[in-house]
Every structure is written in C-alpha cells, then in structure tokens.
Amino acid sequence: QKEVEQNSGPLSVPEGAIASLNCTYSDRGSQSFFWYRQYSGKSPELIMFIYSNGDKEDGRFTAQLNKASQYVSLLIRDSQPSDSATYLCAVNWRTGGFKTIFGAGTRLFVKA
Amino acid sequence: KAGVTQTPRYLIKTRGQQVTLSCSPISGHRSVSWYQQTPGQGLQFLFEYFSETQRNKGNFPGRFSGRQFSNSRSEMNVSTLELGDSALYLCASSLGQGEDIQYFGAGTRLSVL
Numbered sequence: 001q002k003e004v005e006q007n008s009g010p011l012s013v014p015e016g017a018i019a020s021l022n023c024t025y026s027d028r029g030s031q032s033f034f035w036y037r038q039y040s041g042k043s044p045e046l047i048m049f050i051y052s053n054g055d056k057e058d059g060r061f062t063a064q065l066n067k068a069s070q071y072v073s074l075l076i077r078d079s080q081p082s083d084s085a086t087y088l089c090a091v092n093w094r095t096g097g098f099k100t101i102f103g104a105g106t107r108l109f110v111k112a
Numbered sequence: 113k114a115g116v117t118q119t120p121r122y123l124i125k126t127r128g129q130q131v132t133l134s135c136s137p138i139s140g141h142r143s144v145s146w147y148q149q150t151p152g153q154g155l156q157f158l159f160e161y162f163s164e165t166q167r168n169k170g171n172f173p174g175r176f177s178g179r180q181f182s183n184s185r186s187e188m189n190v191s192t193l194e195l196g197d198s199a200l201y202l203c204a205s206s207l208g209q210g211e212d213i214q215y216f217g218a219g220t221r222l223s224v225l
Contacts, residue, residue: 032212043202043216097167098212102155
C-alpha cells in the first residue's frame with residue numbers, strides 16, 4: 001500500500017518567517033515529487049516539482065528531497081499572509097503511465 | 113494558453129442516478145487523470161488516461177468509469193450514485209509522454225441527495 005504522510009497542522013508562522021512543511025512516503029519506487037497549494041474552495045495549484053535528491057529553489061520556495069530517508073519538504077521563505085492555504089504533497093509512481101498519491105495536506109496560517 | 117476546463121462546475125443529483133463529468137485538457141496534453149476530493153479522504157486517484165487508453169486505476173468500485181477521446185478530452189461517469197459520492201471531482205492534465213507534471217482544472221462539485 002503506497003502512502004504519503006503529512007502533518008495536518010495547522011502550522012502557524014508569523015509574517016516574514018520561514019515555513020517548513022514535511023512529507024514522508026512509503027514506497028522507494030516513487031519517482032516524482034510535487035507540492036501543490038490549495039486555497040479553500042479552489043483546485044490545487046502546482047508550486048514545485050522535484051525528481052532528484054537535493055534542493056531545488058524557485059523564488060521564495062525550496063523543495064528538498066531525500067530518497068534514502070523517503071521524505072520531501074517544502075520551505076517557504078519570507079512567508080506572507082497570502083501563503084495561508086493547504087499544502088499538498090504528491091508522489092508519482094511511473095507504471096507505464098503514472099499513479100499519483102496525495103498526502104492529506106498541511107494547513108498553513110501566516111499571521112500578519 | 114487555456115488551462116484545464118471542467119464542466120459542469122456544479123451538479124446536484126439524487127441517489128441511484130448516474131452522472132457524466134467532462135474535462136478538456138491543456139492543448140497538447142495527452143494524459144488526463146481524475147481525482148475525488150472529500151474532507152474525510154482527501155484527494156484520491158481515480159484513473160489516468162493517455163491516448164484513449166486507461167493506463168492506471170485507483171481503488172474505486174466499478175461504478176466509476178471513464179474514457180478519453182481522440183482529441184484528449186475525457187469524461188468520467190458515475191453510475192448508481194450514492195450519498196458518499198458527494199465530492200469535488202478534479203481533472204488534471206499533463207503531457208504524459210515521459211513527463212508527469214499535472215495541472216488541475218477548477219473541478220466539478222457533485223452533491224448527491
């Protein structure tokens with residue numbers, strides 16, 4: 001059974017701080033890793049994707065992948081109130097096509 | 113470039129009925145995946161289609177089915193609706209050929225009464 005685990009939160013950080021979101025997955029065969037942001041009542045919006053071990057930076061966002069420890073994290077620097085949302089970790093297994101398993105999401109609140 | 117388009121946005125049905133949802137992917141994208149999102153279960157994978165073929169399937173009963181047309185548009189059908197089928201149904205598209213970055217549509221919110 002493939003599983004993706006996230007702390008449901010809520011995670012509360014002050015404006016300007018670094019928010020750290022974590023995700024673990026159960027299957028070492030996982031090949032692609034994604035972070036989506038979902039505002040209440042809206043559909044998920046892609047923030048980052050990462051395929052290789054290490055860090056990947058895009059603006060205020062950094063994704064970190066450690067395949068040996070089976071975790072992927074998302075750091076949000078200089079957090080803004082507009083970053084308040086649910087962050088979904090997603091893991092793809094390529095099996096001919098691909099199958100995506102999402103974590104339950106972490107709710108983030110950024111206090112002004 | 114237009115995004116993923118899902119229709120209708122809202123649906124109200126009664127138990128026992130069937131429903132068909134539609135998804136038009138981003139132009140050039142050939143893979144379409146469907147997901148069910150509920151407060152209790154989160155986002156769950158239903159199935160993925162590529163070039164009119166179902167490549168992967170999640171753990172849902174046979175009442176949930178789908179298909180993809182030659183223009184990559186996809187439909188999802190749920191037969192014999194149950195109250196528990198009330199959910200946000202999301203469609204996501206990707207290039208699908210060696211690349212699996214998915215972009216989501218706005219979703220169809222289905223209410224079963």
